[in-house]
Amino acid sequence: MEDIGSREDVKLLVDSFYKKATGDELLGPVFAHVDWQHHLPIMYNFWSSILLGDQSYRGNPLLKHMPLEINSSHFDRWLHLFSETVDEHFKGTCAEEAKNRASNVANLFQHKMGLVK
Numbered sequence: 001m002e003d004i005g006s007r008e009d010v011k012l013l014v015d016s017f018y019k020k021a022t023g024d025e026l027l028g029p030v031f032a033h034v035d036w037q038h039h040l041p042i043m044y045n046f047w048s049s050i051l052l053g054d055q056s057y058r059g060n061p062l063l064k065h066m067p068l069e070i071n072s073s074h075f076d077r078w079l080h081l082f083s084e085t086v087d088e089h090f091k092g093t094c095a096e097e098a099k100n101r102a103s104n105v106a107n108l109f110q111h112k113m114g115l116v117k
Contacts, residue, residue: 003092007048013098014043017085026077030070050101051094061105062112072115075106 004010018040021027042059049057082102086095110116 001089001091004051004086004090004094004098007044007052007054009090010047010051011044012089013085014040014047016089017082018043020081020085021078024077024081026074027081030068030074047098051098062109065109066113070113072110075110075115079103079106 002009004013018031018036022031042057045056045058046061048054079102083099086098086102090098107116
């Protein structure tokens, strides 16, 4: 297994993760109405910016999550599936960074959404 090192690697990660998430009993309903043609390129940019430093992402992901009816269990499951997906495809410094960044995002969103006391 190799590390995450290219935009193609990020696409593999994102596509593989969302395949799991959309089929998940808890997360699937959250993603039921997503316009995937619009959403996936945004996620490629988001993770490429974070992991590869390409600065392709523009936006505020927190604002998109604020109206969702989700709780800490959703974030726990999201993080579990994301980390599992990273581990299935990649190994290395950037792969570990992806899992750390995902954890930071989940913690920040939960805090900002009032889900953590």
